[in-house]
Amino acid sequence: MQTLTCLFLPTYPDTPDPKIAANAVAVASQLGAVLDAAVIDVNIPDVSNALSTLLLDLPAKIREAETASRSRGKALLDAVATEAVQHKVTLTTQELKAAPGLMGELAATEGRYFDLCMAGWARDSEALQSVAEEVVFSSGRPTLLLPDSEKVGDLEHVVVAWDGSRVAARAVADATPFLERAKQISIVSVVDEKVLPRQDSAERLALGLKARGFHAKAESILAGQDPIGVVLQRHAKKIGGQLLVMGAYGHSRLRDIVLGGATEGVFSDLRMPVLMSH
Incomplete structure (x- = not known):
């Protein structure tokens, strides 16, 4: 059975880095998956009246913004198509439209x-961050966050952030396609951030993965005073991890986001590919 993946690229108010599209194609290639790339162009409701039309020419400005958004979307889809051909990835595309505040909900x-x-x-893109947050918490699907700052290579070393919780267990299950292809799996528990269900929680998961034929090892780390999401990413990169897997704590209703500590740290400072499950 072939895996179906999707990528969402909002095109307003600015353009996502094409590197994000290239990274998504690279991931789909590693999974042997079909990729559906969807640009989300802006559809701005016309709320102008006679005075605003006269003084600001608001309808013209709306048309200009929508035209620029569509142009950026087409350029992104062309970039994705080029990458897909090079990586021999089966690609489908969509051009969606949404009001500025509803792009995440549509995605x-x-x-x-x-x-x-x-x-x-991207650190400076509120549109990308809001879409990512909404997809993580409202899609019901595992979501891979892709930074625009670096090229995603082979995801051969998977690091699992483990605290024995329901969402962490869900994340491990959702990460199965990546775990099956990994050459190394590191189970990492932060022992000074909250009470864990058992002292050997990470070791217990590692044993279970080994019983399934995976190459897994466990370790414990300390967070100290640093944000837990940053600590996990920093440690993952230190040990050569190429993908961080973790549960997403919190909830989202449109833009009303309430996040757990580790989740907030990742959303505010993404440093590597992170697979999140809610």
């Missing part, structure tokens, strides 16, 4: 038809 709804969602992240 989350569309994401429910796929096995894995992918969303880009």
